[in-house]
Amino acid sequence: MDILFLSDNTAPADTRIMQAVADAGIGYAKSYGSDRWTEEAGQLFRHEFGENALYFPVLTGTGANVISLASVLSPYQSVVCAETAHIACDECGAVERFTASKLVPIKTPDGKLTPEMVEPCLAHIGFEHQSQPKVISISQTTETGAAYSPEELKELSDFTKQNNLILHIDGSRIANAAAGMSISLKQACQGADILSFGGTKNGLMMGEAVIFLNPELTESAKYIRKQYGQLFSKMRYVSAQFIPYLRESIWLDNAHRANAVARRLAEGFTEKGISIKYPVDGNAVFAHLSDQQIERLSEKYLFYVWDKTENLCRFVCPYTADESEADGLLSLL
Numbered sequence: 067m068d069i070l071f072l073s074d075n076t077a078p079a080d081t082r083i084m085q086a087v088a089d090a091g092i093g094y095a096k097s098y099g100s101d102r103w104t105e106e107a108g109q110l111f112r113h114e115f116g117e118n119a120l121y122f123p124v125l126t127g128t129g130a131n132v133i134s135l136a137s138v139l140s141p142y143q144s145v146v147c148a149e150t151a152h153i154a155c156d157e158c159g160a161v162e163r164f165t166a167s168k169l170v171p172i173k174t175p176d177g178k179l180t181p182e183m184v185e186p187c188l189a190h191i192g193f194e195h196q197s198q199p200k201v202i203s204i205s206q207t208t209e210t211g212a213a214y215s216p217e218e219l220k221e222l223s224d225f226t227k228q229n230n231l232i233l234h235i236d237g238s239r240i241a242n243a244a245a246g247m248s249i250s251l252k253q254a255c256q257g258a259d260i261l262s263f264g265g266t267k268n269g270l271m272m273g274e275a276v277i278f279l280n281p282e283l284t285e286s287a288k289y290i291r292k293q294y295g296q297l298f299s300k301m302r303y304v305s306a307q308f309i310p311y312l313r314e315s316i317w318l319d320n321a322h323r324a325n326a327v328a329r330r331l332a333e334g335f336t337e338k339g340i341s342i343k344y345p346v347d348g349n350a351v352f353a354h355l356s357d358q359q360i361e362r363l364s365e366k367y368l369f370y371v372w373d374k375t376e377n378l379c380r381f382v383c384p385y386t387a388d389e390s391e392a393d394g395l396l397s398l399l
């Protein structure tokens with residue numbers, strides 16, 4: 067059974083990243099982030115995102131989201147997000163548990179929020195009987211594979227500023243978004259205050275980061291990270307991965323490859339008359355297959371039947387895949 071399209075987490079770590087981890091394993095180094103790899107990775111993040119960017123390495127994407135949000139929320143406040151957001155669907159209630167705040171999920175056509183969708187949630191600001199919206203959290207790319215353009219991000223960030231809110235981006239797949247739009251990582255999160263920066267889905271062995279883009283929000287972050295068990299003592303091994311990832315543009319090469327396979331898959335589905343539900347801006351394709359097609363593909367491939375009511379199937383392309391593998395899947399149809 068071929069599992070490559072099940073998730074981008076199925077891929078092995080990039081050998082260049084593994085080499086960086088091995089190279090960091092020589093000699094003694096100060097622990098808990100006081101090491102030279104963490105210093106260097108921090109500089110590279112500043113180079114990428116601007117001089118004010120503050121880098122907090124963590125181990126998981128869920129951890130990055132929780133630390134991002136817990137650092138700025140009080141328990142009476144809430145987070146507005148899409149109803150498909152990973153924080154709302156796939157983190158076992160971690161944000162609610164660790165922040166004691168409420169999530170306010172909104173129905174969207176493609177996983178993307180707009181100011182118009184968020185506006186009604188702000189109707190009760192100042193009214194003590196309702197939790198108080200403080201953060202808008204969006205995913206870049208969304209869980210359904212669409213990306214926010216810089217213009218869409220600007221609209222949202224202007225809206226958050228006008229309303230004294232904070233914009234958080236779950237950038238678990240920000241590399242795919244930036245590569246797909248041929249823009250920089252910074253442009254792909256333009257206007258955000260806090261970014262959960264993904265690495266593991268795009269070639270790292272294990273490593274994500276919280277990047278504070280708004281330095282005014284960082285006061286509690288280091289304490290929260292420690293309390294929530296994400297201050298890794300041998301931090302050098304996480305940071306060492308980000309060095310070649312950013313310096314050698316591994317993020318871009320890998321994301322380009324994954325996105326190209328997704329585009330090939332989407333084109334092939336379309337050529338065969340199969341409808342694609344969401345924009346394919348990154349490395350995920352959501353297609354409506356017939357019962358017969360699902361049965362046929364399932365003989366050889368594992369993939370998610372995302373929504374049984376409409377036979378909507380999810381294919382996520384890892385960076386290690388190539389277009390001939392997409393053709394292999396398509397040939398079964």
Ligand SMILES: Cc1ncc(COP(=O)(O)O)c(C=O)c1O
Pocket residue numbers: 125126127128129152153205208209236238239266
């Ligand atoms: C959009 C998004 N955010 C966050 C995560 C969380 O990552 P982790 O599984 O490392 O906690 C994922 C993982 O699938 C994801 O797809």
